[in-house]
Amino acid sequence: MAEHEETKLVPLPATNFVPERDVDKQPILEARNLGIDFGGLTAVDSFNFAVSPTEIAGLIGPNGAGKTTVFNLLSKVYQPTRGTILLGGSDTMGMTTVQVNRAGVARTFQNIRLFNNLSVEDNIKLGLHNHIKYGMASGILRLPNYWKQEKEARERVGELLSIFGMEHMTQHRAGSLPYGAQRRLEIIRALATGPKVLLLDEPAAGMNPSETAELMENIVKVRDTFQIAIVLIEHDMNLVMGICEGICVLNFGKIIAKGTPSDIQNNPVVIEAYLGRKKEDADDA
Amino acid sequence: MVYGIAKMLNFAHGDVIMVGAYACFFVVTRYELPAVLGVLIAMAVCTLLGVFIERLAYKPLRSAPSLAVLITAIGISYFLQNAAQLLWTSNPKVFRSVVGDASLKLFGGRLSVSVSALVTVAVCIIIMIGLTWFTGKTKMGKAMRACSEDKGAAQLMGINVNATISMTFAIGSALAAIAGVLLCSAYPTLMPTTGSMPGIKAFTAAVFGGIGSIPGAMLGGILLGIIEIFGKAYISTQLSDAIVFVVLIVVLLVKPAGLLGKHVQEKV
Amino acid sequence: MRKLQKHTVNGIFTYALVIVAFVAVQWLIRSGNISSTLRGQLVPICAYVVMAVSLNLTVGVLGELSLGHASFMSVGAFSGVVACMSLSAAIPSDPLRLVVGMAIGAVCAGAAGFLIGIPVLRLNGDYLAIVTLAFGEIIKNLINCLTVGLDSRGLRFGFLKSADALNLGEGGKVIINGPMGISGIPKLSTFTAGFILILVTLFIVMNLVNSRAGRAIMALRDNRIAAESVGIPVTKYKLMAFVTSAALAGSAGTLYAMNFSTIVATKFNFNTSILILVYVVLGGLGNIWGSVIAAVVLTILPEMLRGFNDYRMLIYAIVLIIVMLTTNNARIKSIPAWVRSKLRKGGASNG
Secondary structure (H helix, E strand, C coil): CCCCCCCCCCCCCCCCCCCHHHHHCCCCCEEEEEEEEEEEEEEEEEEEEEEECEEEEEEEECCCCCCHHHHHHHCCCCCCCCEEEEEECCCCCCCCCHHHHHHCEEECCCCCCCCCCCCCCCHHHHHCHHHHHHHHHHHCCCCHHHHHHHHHHHHHHHHHHHHHCHHHCCCEEEHHHHHHHHHHHHHHHHHHCCCEEEEEECCCCCHHHHHHHHHHHHHHHHHHHCCCCEEEEECCHHHHHHHCCCEEEEEEEEEEEEEHHHHHHHHHHHHHHHHHHHHHHHCCC | CHHHCCCCCCCHHHHHHHHHHHHHHHHHHHCCCCHHHHHHHHHHHHHHHHHHHHHHHHHCCCCCHHHHHHHHHHHHHHHHHHHHHHHHCCCCCCCCCCCCCEEEECCCCEEEEEEHHHHHHHHHHHHHHHHHHHHHHHHHHHHHHHHCCCCCHHCCCCCCCCHHHHHHHHHHHHHHHHHHHHHHHHHHCEEECCCHHHHHHHHHHHHHCCCCCHHHHHHCCCCCHHHHHHHHHCCCCCCCHHHHHCCCCHHHHHHCCCCCCCCCCCCC | CCCHHHHHHHHHCCCCHHHHHHHHHHHHHHHHCCCCHHHHHHHHHHHHHHHHHHHHHHHHHHHHCCHHHHHHHHHHHHHHHHHHHHCCCCCCCCCHHHHHHHHHHHHHHHHHHHHHHHHCCCCHHHHHHHHHHHHHHHHHHHHHCEEEEEEEEEEEEEECCCHHCCCCCCCCCEEEEHHCCEECCCCCCCCHHEEEHHHHHHHHHHHCCCCHHHHHHHHHHHHHHHHHHHCCCHHHHHHHHHHHHHHHHHHHHHHHHHCCCCCCCCHHHHHHHHHHHHHHHCCCCHHHHHHHHHHHHHHHHHHHHHHHHHHHHHHHHHHHHHHHHHHCCCHHHHHHHHHHHHHHHHCCCHC
């Protein structure tokens, strides 16, 4: 401590907008000054973000802004270079994807990652993996516990599938499902792990308007039924503005705006960086 | 090299080496032709063989799972070995070194290096430089690297992927012929099964150095050879292979992509 | 009752297949309608079936290419035989001694699988394949250097020494004699023992695959990142599959070795590993009964081709190539799926 360093004052990460029902509660997921470098290239920097326990939050931004990287950090697919992630108030430093999932973070992937060769039922049972409790020996010897636990799991699979009206698909091979159903299945699988926070990476990608509308209803329904927080990355502005309570806009790895949907829609920086371009995209399409 | 570009384990490679050695053997020993001609003919034979194998067996499987290709390669390896056994019997043939048995005495005879060892090293260096130049500078070479990176994209860029892979096989097989000749100059017995162990070691070398990297394969090959010789000399003859493989495992654990390989992280 | 699930049907079919085959062969033996060469092949066939089914667990179910499966067979063979030969006084009953030998073979091979698995399973794809190949060669080399003897004081081990250096006491005998391997093995293996081992293997593998652990293993094969994201620990399940596979290979090794009077470590080389891999791939990855059939047919095929003399291995190679080329043709490949969909429709209307 030879040199005196000037104390730097850093603004505390503001949760800015909390749905009224969550006002007394501590955020379930909080990122403080999060950042990651890939070989000298800073992909995400100074990312401050908080989600309250039953919030539906949106993470938007142009392509390459670093949204999926944020998800990868939150789900510990990447370990952050800087900053901390708090889950329910406790630090997740050094945790692996598996541990952070058991602690309550579940996610879906932009490019769907199902267990393609397994049935829909097995995919969801894999989501339930840590809730089905019997050992390898009971599995091989088919002890009573095996039958009991498998039966419970099957019932749970049915319940979860019914949320999205997919009960009839139980025995289909996951890889053979139509695109929209695959996306829904991935959400169900993530839900099966019993998360506190659900991260959805472009849940509506490739869906037609009516499917998207149905998805919106379902996301709200999931939040209401399970009382969990949902963070979603999405390019479909109708969906984001329709169901998200708080929105965070990312560009070049940094947050450029946070606020309610109406704040964001009227924010000139956002319009310049994102919505303006999005409009052109829409015109092209 | 074939491995790096076509992304497949070519188990028949060792047997192509064997065929090359036989071809050279017959040209030189039976027909009393000069050694250089023998090597050239061996190269020609192996190139034809390589392309033929590729056309017949691998091309129809280009889009099949890599395991299917692997098994087909094993089938071809069996085929070549057994065909060789029928044609040339399993009796070992004594291979007269193409480069002669003379050795150079250096430092007043304290260090003697056989000419064939020198030629081997020289040929390897020439091949390595040639290949690096070929893949780095020529159009065909660049196409090969493109195919190795991403077949689909290469095809979209107008590269004829099939022709490129065939070409890779041709070159790989021609080099296998040289390897065969050199190998038999060093260990002068030739049998239909001569190729199998070098084939495995060739892979090990390629993996050791980093898949798809030509200097890496070269470095891997040299290091592997040195380790084997020192293992034999100082530790145990019986354990020399084990030592080589232990070193390989240790290297892969420290550097999972081999010595000179690049580690590619899966995109999420 | 609910409509039977697909894997249950598959399971019943596989057991039925094996039992029918066993009964048929027994009947052939009784009536003397079986050639002596084929009869001599019965136990090896059983061992290869177990090898193929267990390798299928690694390659087909876990999805990692292993080129060193024969090394586990080797570990099982040598440890099992040593156990059987040293326990000949303690356990007089031959079948019981064989069972104990197989169990010890399985435990030793499983332990080897565990030790190898920890470093190896960190690697991916072709690198993993090469390293398993390397381990196979290492194990072969190590066993080649091993001498084991038995005397009144118990088992004596030596490494890189001649058998004389073991200093065996009165009445001691050498069991493993370095590169010469083991000779004078009592022939304990019978076709019935092999048949029972196959049933046990099928029971273990099929029940494992259709349980929580098996699902997790298949999830790793299909998508490792997604498996992690739903909280499935990668290393644990990879190791589980690998060790189970190794242990089963170990008991197959004991079975195999107890059928011959001599075995040497070089028998279980790279080519044997490849041979078994061929069974697995031809039988279909992850397809258990396919492995069984492929192992049986491909062991008998070279024998049946004996009439062609020198050409038999050539024909074998050609058959192999042709089968690979045709089975990977999209049109032919779609046939099983088509048949299955027909069957399912039939089953649905019945249920």
